[in-house]
Amino acid sequence: MGHLLPATLAFFTPQSGGSPNANQIDSLFKVTLYIALVIFIAVEGGLAYTLVRFRARKGAVAAQIRGNTRLEVGWTVAAAVILLALAVLTFAKLSSIQDPANSSPNGDKLAGSSGLLYASAERKLPPNGKSLNITVIGRQYIWQFVYPGASEPDGLGAPYSYEQMVVPTNTTITLDIVSEDVVHSWWIPQLGGKFQAVPGYHNYTWFEVEKPGLYRGQCAVLCGRGHARMIATVKAVPPAQFDAWLAHQKQLIAEANVQAKIARAKLNAQTGAGQVENP
Ligand SMILES: [Cu+2]
Numbered sequence: 001m002g003h004l005l006p007a008t009l010a011f012f013t014p015q016s017g018g019s020p021n022a023n024q025i026d027s028l029f030k031v032t033l034y035i036a037l038v039i040f041i042a043v044e045g046g047l048a049y050t051l052v053r054f055r056a057r058k059g060a061v062a063a064q065i066r067g068n069t070r071l072e073v074g075w076t077v078a079a080a081v082i083l084l085a086l087a088v089l090t091f092a093k094l095s096s097i098q099d100p101a102n103s104s105p106n107g108d109k110l111a112g113s114s115g116l117l118y119a120s121a122e123r124k125l126p127p128n129g130k131s132l133n134i135t136v137i138g139r140q141y142i143w144q145f146v147y148p149g150a151s152e153p154d155g156l157g158a159p160y161s162y163e164q165m166v167v168p169t170n171t172t173i174t175l176d177i178v179s180e181d182v183v184h185s186w187w188i189p190q191l192g193g194k195f196q197a198v199p200g201y202h203n204y205t206w207f208e209v210e211k212p213g214l215y216r217g218q219c220a221v222l223c224g225r226g227h228a229r230m231i232a233t234v235k236a237v238p239p240a241q242f243d244a245w246l247a248h249q250k251q252l253i254a255e256a257n258v259q260a261k262i263a264r265a266k267l268n269a270q271t272g273a274g275q276v277e278n279p
Pocket of ligand 1: 220222
């Protein structure tokens, strides 16, 4: 029974618990919800009471009331005060939702590889300037994630993964969200709000996962026939495990590229150079 109320409320409130910004959104929502609940109960209770107390009776004559200045001024001022309080609270919390915070002390060290640091005039960085930046690329119908660690000066050779993003726990992750074709929408509810991936534009957000685990999401805007299959998961693992995974992923991609190069050379030898793309 003690779990019933929190469980019911959780059904009506945003998912949270994955990242500090998602928790802030959740607490803002709950403040508004509780105020609305009190007003809802007061209004509906008053209505129900009035219906019963002043129901039609034989011989009863209804009182004819024409306005009540004090009451009307009262509810107008009260509504304005509530609105103002909610606005002040929202703006007070907004920066901690939008702006990335520093990683926790036991997060990934983000040291040793300058590729892990990212600077941009538009992107907001944590106060210490350090975050793990991942580029989220939306395309029909799969999400691609590009991690820092480009091996070539033009930015190529960076490790990447599809559908599942792997991140270190307790580390500020900044996202650079782009699209290759149509508008998609990046959304992992437990890790914060929705962000559109719009062709030609960059959108930025961030999160920090405390607990290792899987956080699920789904492209949140209808982007074509395969939209339903455009799922996304974020897998949070301890920093050491992440570093090992990233190195392994990089190695797998390098090996696959070597195999592709051999296959291309073989095809070119059979068909003549220029017959195969990217010789
Ligand atoms: Cu999509």
